[in-house]
Amino acid sequence: MKEDQPPPPLSFDALRAKAIAAAQDASGKIWTDYNLHDPGVTLLEQTAFALSELAYQGDHAPRDLLTTAQGIFDPGSLALFAADAVLPGRPVTLTDLASCLSALDQLERVFVSEGPNKGMVDLMIIPHDTVDPNAPRNRDLPSWNKTALDAVRARFEENRLLCTAINKVEMATPIPVALHGSLAIDTLALPERVIANAIHRIGLAFKGLLLNHTDQTSITGTTRGDVFKDPAAIWPKIPAGGRAGRPLDIALPALHGIEGLARVLDFELRDPGTDAIIDSPLQGRKATYYQPVLPITGQRFSLTAIRDGAPVQLNNDTLHEELGRLQAARITARNNLRNAQDWDVLRPGKSRHIAPGPIDAMLPAPYRIAERKTRRKGSLTRYRTMMDDHLQRMAQPVDQIDANYVAARQMDMTDPAAIRERITMLDYLISLQGEEMPGFDPATMHAYRSKQQQLSWAINWREDYLRQLPAFNRFSGTAHPQFGFLARLAHLADLQIGSAPTHEGLILDDELALPEPTIAPEDVILPIRPLDTFVVPDQSAAPLSLAKLAIACPWIIDGRIDPGDFIRATRPEAYILARNRKSDWDVLYQPVPGGGFYVCGTHRNRAKVNDWANRLRQTFITLHQQAEQIWCIEDITLRGNAGYFAPFQCTALIPGWTARTRDPSYRHYVTDLILRLAPAHIHVRPLWLCQQQMQVLAPLLLAGDTSDALRQTLSQMSADEART
Structure with a gap:
């Protein structure tokens, strides 16, 4: 054998002989039993078999080792991921943005250059090469150009940073x-x-x-393929215009x-x-x-x-x-x-399936021969059974650790210790990603939730954040509709992303003249059992329609309600159950602690009355939650035909009339989140709106208005807030 050739892999028998010799040298005269029933020999055989198995696998092509017995390639089960999934990155430079746009299938490359103003960019599109002889003729069709331009604009909207927009896009x-x-x-x-x-x-x-720029502007353009082929070629950036x-x-x-x-x-x-x-x-x-x-x-x-x-x-x-x-x-x-899967895994070849099994399955065939059934089981069978039990006991803690570390699992919400352990574990898993869950005042954040709901929400809040954290990090600071800045802010602040302003429904009126409560505190007929006075909370109660709500609540007049009652009606202590003079049960609402009561419903059955009280409260909670939507209006999108705008400035519109958003501590929490999540060069100004202001903005937001009227309206509202 030549010296430059590697030695052939050792067989199982050769490895076993070397292992026993090494064990004999290490133990001296202490170890003298070399038979199969000896535990040391069994462990040596398993080690030798594992090493020979590695050599056997090394003789196979990667495509055979990466496929299942059915010839299917599942990279997730093998912890193998494509490079673009392992190393994602949000587009923070013109080169990054060009890479995202150039990845479109119908395009060869998209060049991105700075526009006439800060935040504006110019795009030039070059169609991809094709062997189709009809391609040049098809590209001259207006429909093909429109499809390509729409695809570029849609991809740009998904990946653009906040306060950036397209100045012009042209087909080269x-x-x-x-x-x-x-x-x-x-x-x-x-x-x-x-x-x-x-x-x-x-x-x-x-x-x-791009040869038409007389000012020699540096136009950068690169694709993800360029990064893999020659990373040095894009550092520094590809200066298209400069060359x-x-x-x-x-x-x-x-x-x-x-x-x-x-x-x-x-x-x-x-x-x-x-x-x-x-x-x-x-x-x-x-x-x-x-x-x-x-x-x-x-x-x-x-x-x-x-x-x-x-x-x-x-x-x-x-x-x-x-x-x-x-x-x-x-x-x-x-x-x-x-x-999506950058691996050379083809169907031809010997597909392999390796799964854990008992000790017998891990040994060569000669050692898996079952012993004959006799009155007394052989020592080898007893030993192997003992080894299987021992390995099972070793694997059991590992299985428990996996259950604790899983991203989402079923929980017993009645076990406080398990809940605390789960929350601690989720915080630890999130910290491994370099993140931490923000702290908040529970009394403010959970204004509508019971104690049981708070615990369930705390776990789901963390599990959802951990599950979406890679996407949140990838699109951090962008305007991506699902994982961008606004989506991350809405998740952490427990708000909804603005879609349809809920200006319809109850109208808050500070000057509403309310009728006097019909029952004085001293006239309330309390039940025999004091605990029957309290409403048993049920968060699953179905909300009422606005028509039924107006009929049931005497303090609602012509669709109007006092702002204080709108807040208090969400709290469980505002409702009690009491008897009336007909011995029926009444649902009583107390607008002011210590004051009189309004009758909201009557029934002979206490369970029916309790359900009605929960439905009343749940209706108000639903109205509050539906109103708690957040909108992000960038000034660059309001430039219209005039073209002027405030660079790198946007406004976060948040309703400020609900039970939670009126609380100063919650507003401080949201403002702190905005400062943490917004890019450092972008000023996001929170604007807490009253219901009347949202009624003015609702038509403009629903229509997607980008005219100067929306900018002037927001400026006036910001000035009014500063004065107050």
């Missing part, structure tokens, strides 16, 4: 350019392949540059490194129509780039291959085939790099 137009010159090739090189590589590379070089010089200076470097190309004898770029030499960058306002023209069948191509000092006759059909092969290879590579 190719300008044909003819390649003239002579290329010396190696003796064994295929001329059509060398020329095709030259055309292909020069075309890519021109697509990597926009003479077209010849862009084309010549692209010829370096072509296999089979010896040297460039002469080379120039010409206009296909006039045959004039092109020596200056493209000028003009429209997004354009140079694109080499392809050889036409039957005509002599202007780019010549020289071999051994003589020109080589090129076959145009072969040249087109080579170009198609290069384009197809690049398209395939691009799609593979953006695949």
Whole structure:
């Protein structure tokens, strides 16, 4: 065997012999039993078998080891994840934003440049390469352009940072350019392949540059594929506009490194129509780039291959085939790099399925032969049974640890110790991600919840946050509708993302003239058992319609209610159950502690009356929760046709008339969250609205108004809040 060749893997028998010899040397004369029933021999055999199994697996292709017995590849069960899932990142630079936009299937690349104002960006789109001969004609259709532009705008809205917007987006137009010159090739090189590589590379070089910016603005553009192919190429950023010089200076470097190309004898770029030499960058306002023209069948191509000092006759059909092969290879590579599972796992091959089992299943076949049934079981069987029990006892704590560390699990909400342990564990798992749950005043946050609901909410709040934390981190500071800044703020503040302002329903009126309570405190007929006075809370009670609510509540007049009653009606201590003079049960509402009572319902059955009281309270709680929506209005989206806006400023609109949002401690908590979650360069101003202000804003918010009227309305409301 040569010295440079690795030794063959040891077999099971060879490993067993070496292990026993090593054990004998280590123990000396103490260990003299080398039979199968000896525990030391069994452990050595298992170790030797595990090592030989590793060698056996090493002889298989990765695709065989990564598939199940059914030939299915499940990366999640193997803890294997695609690179874009393991290393996500929000678009914080123009390069990052260009990468997100360029990942669209129908696009080759999207270049992003700074617009005329802070926060504004300009986009230039280059369609992707394709081998379809009808593609150029299809791209001229207005429907194709509209589809591509809409896809870019939609992707931009998902990934854009707060207070950024598109100034203009343009589809790039190719300008044909003819390649003239002579290329010396190696003796064994295929001329059509060398020329095709030259055309292909020069075309890519021109697509990597935006040549119409006279101010030499740096336009950055890169795809995720660029990161994997050559990470150094994007650091520093790809300065497309900065390199926009003479077209010849862009084309010549692209010829370096072509296999089979010896040297460039002469080379120039010409206009296909006039045959004039092109020596200056493209000028003009429209997004354009140079694109080499392809050889036409039957005509002599202007780019010549020289071999051994003589020109080589090129076959145009072969040249087109080579170009198609290069384009197809690049398209395939691009799609593979953006695949959800970037692994070479194909169906052919020997699929393997390795699952834990008893000791017998882990040993070679000769050692798995069952002993004959006799009056007395053999020692080997007893030993193996003992080992299985021992391993099961060892695995049991591990199973319990897995149950505690799982992201979501069923809980016994009646066990305070288990709840505290679960909350502590979730906080620990969240801290491992570099995050922590914010602290708040329970009395404020849980204004509508019972003690049992508070515990359940505390667990679900953490479990949902832990489950969504990777996405929250990936889209931190962006306007993503599901995981962006507003979504994260709404989750931590226990609010809803604004969708439909609930201005309809009860109207708060400070000057509402209420009728006097019908029952004085001293006239209340208390039941024989004092505990029957209290309402048994039931958070699952179905809310009432507004019509039934108005009939049941005498303090609601023409759809109007006093703000104090709107708050107090959500509290359980505001309702009691009492007898009336007919010996029926009444639901009594007390608007002021120590004051009189209103009768809200009557029934002979106390259970029916208790349910009615819960439905009354749950209706008011639902009205409060429906109103607690948060909106984020960026000033850059209100620029309209005027074009002026306050850069990096936005307003968080939050209703301030509910039981929870009126509390100063809750407002302080939300304001602190905004300061923590908003990007450092963006000023998010919280604006706590009264119900009348929301009634004014509701039509504008529902219509998606971006006119100056909404900006003026918000400015006036902010000024009014500052004065008060």
